[in-house]
Amino acid sequence: MRSVIDILDLSKEEVQELIDSALDMIENPAKYAKILEGKKLATLFYEPSTRTRMSFEAAMLELGGTVISMADANSSSAAKGETVIDTARVISCYADIIAMRHFKEGAALAAANKGSMPVINAGDVGHCHPTQTTAYLLTIYREKGGVDGLTVGFVGDLKYGRTVHSLINALSRYSGIKLVLISPNELALPRYVIDNTIIPSGMEYVETTSLEDSIADLDIIYMTRIQKERFDDQAEYERLKDSYVLDAAKMKNAKADCRVLHPLPRVNEISVDVDDDPRACYFKQVLNGKYMRRALILKLIREAEAKPDTKELGIATRLKRMPEEQAKRCRCGNPKCITFTEPSTPNIFVTEDGENYRCAYCETAL
Ligand code: CP
Numbered sequence: 559m560r561s562v563i564d565i566l567d568l569s570k571e572e573v574q575e576l577i578d579s580a581l582d583m584i585e586n587p588a589k590y591a592k593i594l595e596g597k598k599l600a601t602l603f604y605e606p607s608t609r610t611r612m613s614f615e616a617a618m619l620e621l622g623g624t625v626i627s628m629a630d631a632n633s634s635s636a637a638k639g640e641t642v643i644d645t646a647r648v649i650s651c652y653a654d655i656i657a658m659r660h661f662k663e664g665a666a667l668a669a670a671n672k673g674s675m676p677v678i679n680a681g682d683v684g685h686c687h688p689t690q691t692t693a694y695l696l697t698i699y700r701e702k703g704g705v706d707g708l709t710v711g712f713v714g715d716l717k718y719g720r721t722v723h724s725l726i727n728a729l730s731r732y733s734g735i736k737l738v739l740i741s742p743n744e745l746a747l748p749r750y751v752i753d754n755t756i757i758p759s760g761m762e763y764v765e766t767t768s769l770e771d772s773i774a775d776l777d778i779i780y781m782t783r784i785q786k787e788r789f790d791d792q793a794e795y796e797r798l799k800d801s802y803v804l805d806a807a808k809m810k811n812a813k814a815d816c817r818v819l820h821p822l823p824r825v826n827e828i829s830v831d832v833d834d835d836p837r838a839c840y841f842k843q844v845l846n847g848k849y850m851r852r853a854l855i856l857k858l859i860r861e862a863e864a865k866p867d868t869k870e871l872g873i874a875t876r877l878k879r880m881p882e883e884q885a886k887r888c889r890c891g892n893p894k895c896i897t898f899t900e901p902s903t904p905n906i907f908v909t910e911d912g913e914n915y916r917c918a919y920c921e922t923a924l
Contacts, residue, residue: 559862559869561677562668562854565688565724566876572697572732576692576857577699580849587620590852594623597859600653602645602669603680604631604660609844610680611688614657617851626653641900646673653861657689657851662896664919668903670869673728676858683894684718684788685920686922687821688852693723693847694819695732697839700776700846707734713802714740714782714827716747721821722782723751735762738772742801745784745796750921754910768800773812779804781820781827805829812837819843876909880915888924890917 568576583590598620601761603611615625628634636645642660646669649656649894656673658666659680666679673790681687698705710729714720716739726747729735737756739747746765756763773779781804789795804818809832819830820840832838880888890897896919897903906918915924 559676559865560858562688562858563665563667563679564671565676565728572758572857573692573695576850576853577696579853579856580650580696580846583798583852584849590621590856592622593856594621595617595807597621597623597655597902599623599625599838600649600652600656600852601625601627601680602656602658603627603629604636604658605667605681607659607680608863609847610659610687611657613710613844613848614678614680614689614855617848617855618755620848621856623654623776623855639676640667641902642896643672643903645669645898646677650674654862655855660896662899662915663892663921664892664896664903664917665778665918667906668900669895671904671906675770676857678854681720682903685721686724686727687720688724689851690721691728692849692854693843694721694725694780695728696846696850697819698817699770701839702815703776703874705729705732705735708732708777709736709738710778711738711740711769711776712747712762712780712782713769713773713804715745715784716741716782717745717827718785718788719782719821722747722780725780726751727755730755730761735761737761737858738776739763739765740767740769740772740802741765742767742798746796747799750916754916754921769804770811773783775897777815778818779818781818781824783821783823783825783827799804800826803827803829804832806831806835809835809837832840863876877910877918878912879918880907880909888915890920892917892920892922895920895922919920 601611642665650673655676657678657680663683663685670677784799786795818838907915908918909915
């Protein structure tokens with residue numbers, strides 16, 4: 559069986575397979591209405607969510623399956639100190655697949671590593687949010703006919719924005735992509751994303767602080783919320799929160815065929831006067847997210863049925879792992895990593911080049 563923690567756990571071909579499957583589900587809903595009868599999805603959400611949790615649940619119900627849900631960590635045994643790994647083992651007794659959002663980076667990987675069913679990462683702090691990425695890819699595919707050759711502007715909080723990091727990972731596998739990274743200096747894209755993903759992929763990129771100077775070049779304008787909940791210093795949040803506001807006046811300078819995406823929820827970074835612009839796709843993308851989650855749930859459950867005794871953790875199959883005995887002697891230094899708060903989580907360090915290891919849970923360099 560397989561889990562999806564990072565969008566790179568799916569090959570480019572598999573992403574296309576999901577897009578094709580989602581399109582078929584849109585065309586032929588009756589064909590899929592009972593396809594997962596008797597199967598259960600568990601949604602484990604340790605952080606707030608509207609779209610992701612409800613779209614996973616709607617997706618499973620539309621496939622004929624059922625859902626059990628933990629929408630509030632405080633009402634679960636997590637409040638008594640139960641670890642993510644133990645929780646995943648317990649849920650394995652009740653469900654066939656888990657969608658998990660957690661406030662620690664790598665929590666979904668920890669659950670997948672020790673659990674016995676597929677786990678889908680539904681967001682782990684600033685790290686990854688792969689199914690959100692699939693929503694963008696289907697939206698781009700339906701709106702622009704494909705992904706190759708696009709100039710994509712990421713605007714706002716590029717530091718903490720997990721949806722930004724996942725979409726950049728996904729784009730790295732297409733051709734001719736140009737990235738325009740627009741943020742205040744304090745919220746610039748983390749260096750590891752540039753070093754591990756952008757540079758090796760050969761994508762062109764520029765970093766700038768000005769949306770106005772770049773907007774006319776963009777095929778995709780990807781707006782993000784400045785995330786109050788990620789700031790330790792609230793004064794800094796107040797200073798940065800209104801850094802970029804996309805409004806109808808700015809849209810006059812954008813390309814006639816550009817498309818505007820936003821992970822949602824928005825606060826005020828897209829003015830409501832953009833909502834009726836035909837180039838605004840952030841509500842269409844919500845629906846596309848449900849379609850892609852349907853396709854992914856079906857794929858992972860079918861794979862788990864076909865190969866119940868194998869376990870594929872994407873990161874472990876994509877990258878070389880540090881030997882277990884050596885890994886036991888190392889420690890990830892990132893306080894937001896699941897291994898930091900739950901030290902019983904087995905260390906996993908991975909490398910591309912055989913020398914420079916990083917934590918598999920949160921991607922912090924050793
Ligand atoms: N985009 C997104 O992840 O939304 P929710 O936080 O509402 O799930």
